[in-house]
Every structure is written in C-alpha cells, then in structure tokens.
Amino acid sequence: MRIIWAMDAFEDNKELNEKMAESLIHLFEQTRAEIEPLYLLRENEIVLPTYEVPTWVTDHSRTAESLFKEVLEDYNLPFLQEPHVIPHASQSHAGAAEVLSDYAVRTKADLIVVGSHGRHGFQRFILGSFAESLLLQSEVPVYVIGAQCNHTNGVKNILFPTEFGDHSKENFKHVLSFARLFNAEVTLFHAIARPIESLFDLDTRPKVYNFRGKMLTLEQIIEHQIEHQTQRAHHWIDWAAREGVQAGFRVDSSFQPIDKLILDSIDKDDIDLIMMEAQSGPMSAAILGSYTRNVVRAAHCPVYVFTRHFYDQQEDRFIETAP
Structure with a gap:
C-alpha cells in the first residue's frame, strides 16, 4: 500500500500536523505502507509564517526539501520515505489539488492523507479549502483529518x-x-x-x-x-x-x-x-x-x-x- 501525506509544512498548524502524524503511525503499524510526505510548492513562493522569507529560498525546491525535512523531524516518524516537493504554477486550490491528484495516479498511490482547518463563513470564503478542493479533484480516496478530530489513536x-x-x-x-x-x-x-x-x-x-x-x-x-x-x-x-x-x-x-x-x-x-x-x-x-x-x-x-x-x-x- 502506498500513501501520500500532503502536508502544509510551512504554515503555522502544528496541532493539526500532530494529529495527522498520530494517525499515520497507526496506519503504518497496521498496513506497513510506504508513506511519502509531500509538499506542493507554489512557484516563486514559500510561506514561512514565523519570519520573513529569505531571498535565497525563493524558487529553490531543493532548499524547500531541506526545510521540509527539518519540519518533519519534529514529529518523530522514522518510517516515512524521503519527503518530496512538487513545484507548481497554479494560483488556486483547485489547480494545486489537480497537480496532487495527477501525481498520486502517476505514482500509483492508494490513499492521500490531508488535514482540514475546518474554516467557516467569511474566513473560508477568503482562504478557501485545499482539502475540499482535493475531494472534488482526486482520483484516489482521501483521508481527511480535521481540526475538530480527537480520535487518532487507531481504528476499531x-x-x-x-x-x-x-x-x-x-x-x-x-x-x-x-x-x-x-x-x-x-x-x-x-x-x-x-x-x-x-x-x-x-x-x-x-x-x-x-x-x-x-x-x-x-x-x-x-x-x-x-x-x-x-x-x-x-x-x-x-x-x-x-x-x-x-x-x-x-x-x-x-x-x-x-x-x-x-x-x-x-x-x-x-x-x-x-x-x-x-x-x-x-x-x-x-x-x-x-x-x-x-x-x-x-x-x-x-x-x-x-x-x-x-x-x-x-x-x-x-x-x-x-x-
């Protein structure tokens, strides 16, 4: 079984990422799946919320992969495969979701794991939702872990x-x-x-x-x-x-x-x-x-x-x- 973990590595959402990491531990324990962390890098931009984006980061997917590895170290998931960064030019969630879906099909993934902030109202209208766009675009099943999720310690x-x-x-x-x-x-x-x-x-x-x-x-x-x-x-x-x-x-x-x-x-x-x-x-x-x-x-x-x-x-x- 092959799983893609679509992670928004450079956004300040550590609590949601920890929930996804806990779910992935149990998925791996039961399936021994290949789990590939993946970050969709919009061309000309890496969003780092805690400090100003250095000029040397821009347009360098290898640099993004290095930073991605550093982020993943916080979650202690030794079974993960090498993280992968996919640069893309789309400016919309729908376009990015299509890029991810195409990659999942091309690499014969069985499942995409993604987090959802669970935004409502005007905030959602302005920011949109990548997870919801992925549900519309994906050609493989999507495993969504939302902001309200508190059942991540296994599936009974x-x-x-x-x-x-x-x-x-x-x-x-x-x-x-x-x-x-x-x-x-x-x-x-x-x-x-x-x-x-x-x-x-x-x-x-x-x-x-x-x-x-x-x-x-x-x-x-x-x-x-x-x-x-x-x-x-x-x-x-x-x-x-x-x-x-x-x-x-x-x-x-x-x-x-x-x-x-x-x-x-x-x-x-x-x-x-x-x-x-x-x-x-x-x-x-x-x-x-x-x-x-x-x-x-x-x-x-x-x-x-x-x-x-x-x-x-x-x-x-x-x-x-x-x-």
Missing part, C-alpha cells in the same frame, strides 16, 4: 453511511478490506429519505403519498422502508462475515439532516473512522456542497472519502475483489 469501529446502491457495493469492498487490516468492526448506517410530495394533504385525513404506485401514509412508507433496508443490511452483514469482518447496522427514520446524523453517530456508535462516498443517491444531489463538507469540517474522527472520480473508475486498482 468504522461507520459506513450507505444507500445500498451499486457504487456502495463497490466501495463496501474497500471498507471490508480496510477493516480487515485493522481488525475493526463496521457499522452500516442508512437514513430513510422523507417522501417528496403528498397526493392528499387535508386536515381531515392523514397525508397520502404515491409510493411505488401505491397510495400509502407516511407511517406505512417508513415501515416498508425500514423492513426493506433491514433485509438489505442483513445481506451485507452476511457478506462482511464471509470476508472475516464483524458488522452491524442502524436504519434511521428521523428525517434529520444526513450530516448531523453521521456526526451524532461518532459518539453514539463509538466511531473511530467514517468511510463515506462523496456522492450517493438521495444523501445529496451534490453532496460536496453540503454533507461531505460538513462532516469533514466537524467530525471528531478521520473521514475516509471515496471521491467521485475514484468510484467512477471501472478498474479496481489496489484492493482485491470480494467474492
């Missing part, structure tokens, strides 16, 4: 929010493979979507919805969906058992926002890692516009994101297919 319980669709089946194979590496348990989580529009909405009778060609009340639809999704969940639990992974499930019918339900599950199910798809059916028409972004920003544990570019690919590049 994995949450996999799912719609049980075709993409979910493919991504569940990767979840099972990852769970086996860590001897972790998996919790499948499904949220039932509220019907969009009722056919009859009168004060004198319950709302009636057109559900699969039948006129049913909301309570009947919920009951039907819980039964249907529970049956599907049991099939997936059996699948996990055949792969040597213990799994359980939870079906939620509260109609609360998906991101809130996922975040609440971290404490409710004692979750150490969320593995989620960047886009999946009714969970969101454009999930990166809200749900994935909100989860990544606020999660108290790392979030492993199957990016849209990744799961749209036909070729399974690095994890064996489950029978």
Whole structure:
C-alpha cells in the first residue's frame, strides 16, 4: 500500500500536523505502507509564517526539501520515505489539488492523507479549502483529518453511511478490506429519505403519498422502508462475515439532516473512522456542497472519502475483489 501525506509544512498548524502524524503511525503499524510526505510548492513562493522569507529560498525546491525535512523531524516518524516537493504554477486550490491528484495516479498511490482547518463563513470564503478542493479533484480516496478530530489513536469501529446502491457495493469492498487490516468492526448506517410530495394533504385525513404506485401514509412508507433496508443490511452483514469482518447496522427514520446524523453517530456508535462516498443517491444531489463538507469540517474522527472520480473508475486498482 502506498500513501501520500500532503502536508502544509510551512504554515503555522502544528496541532493539526500532530494529529495527522498520530494517525499515520497507526496506519503504518497496521498496513506497513510506504508513506511519502509531500509538499506542493507554489512557484516563486514559500510561506514561512514565523519570519520573513529569505531571498535565497525563493524558487529553490531543493532548499524547500531541506526545510521540509527539518519540519518533519519534529514529529518523530522514522518510517516515512524521503519527503518530496512538487513545484507548481497554479494560483488556486483547485489547480494545486489537480497537480496532487495527477501525481498520486502517476505514482500509483492508494490513499492521500490531508488535514482540514475546518474554516467557516467569511474566513473560508477568503482562504478557501485545499482539502475540499482535493475531494472534488482526486482520483484516489482521501483521508481527511480535521481540526475538530480527537480520535487518532487507531481504528476499531468504522461507520459506513450507505444507500445500498451499486457504487456502495463497490466501495463496501474497500471498507471490508480496510477493516480487515485493522481488525475493526463496521457499522452500516442508512437514513430513510422523507417522501417528496403528498397526493392528499387535508386536515381531515392523514397525508397520502404515491409510493411505488401505491397510495400509502407516511407511517406505512417508513415501515416498508425500514423492513426493506433491514433485509438489505442483513445481506451485507452476511457478506462482511464471509470476508472475516464483524458488522452491524442502524436504519434511521428521523428525517434529520444526513450530516448531523453521521456526526451524532461518532459518539453514539463509538466511531473511530467514517468511510463515506462523496456522492450517493438521495444523501445529496451534490453532496460536496453540503454533507461531505460538513462532516469533514466537524467530525471528531478521520473521514475516509471515496471521491467521485475514484468510484467512477471501472478498474479496481489496489484492493482485491470480494467474492
């Protein structure tokens, strides 16, 4: 397994870097992966927050690599490969993310580990977010450790929010493979979507919805969906058992926002890692516009994101297919 640690080496974010370093220790202990620290050097600029940038630093990637090594020494990670600096000319997060994604594909990386500051509001509008741009651009999964993360001491319980669709089946194979590496348990989580529009909405009778060609009340639809999704969940639990992974499930019918339900599950199910798809059916028409972004920003544990570019690919590049 090959992992790229995309680190903002010269920004004053030591606390976030320490969280990433702790997660990388556990990733290495369980996978013995090749882990390459990488810094994206924008041409003509190295940002050093604590003192003025010397003129001799500018435009010298070798100098940046030397400084990068010095920064990495603070984290005591002897298993890391030689740090790599990639100069690029892009002035935007999206352009830099594309450079990183191309490099990851070219070097056959299996995972990109990146930190997220979790900025909100006007600050995020001005500064943007490299992690969120990477989720849109990357062709390999992205392992995001946010500013709110406090679960970095290993992976024992994995949450996999799912719609049980075709993409979910493919991504569940990767979840099972990852769970086996860590001897972790998996919790499948499904949220039932509220019907969009009722056919009859009168004060004198319950709302009636057109559900699969039948006129049913909301309570009947919920009951039907819980039964249907529970049956599907049991099939997936059996699948996990055949792969040597213990799994359980939870079906939620509260109609609360998906991101809130996922975040609440971290404490409710004692979750150490969320593995989620960047886009999946009714969970969101454009999930990166809200749900994935909100989860990544606020999660108290790392979030492993199957990016849209990744799961749209036909070729399974690095994890064996489950029978």
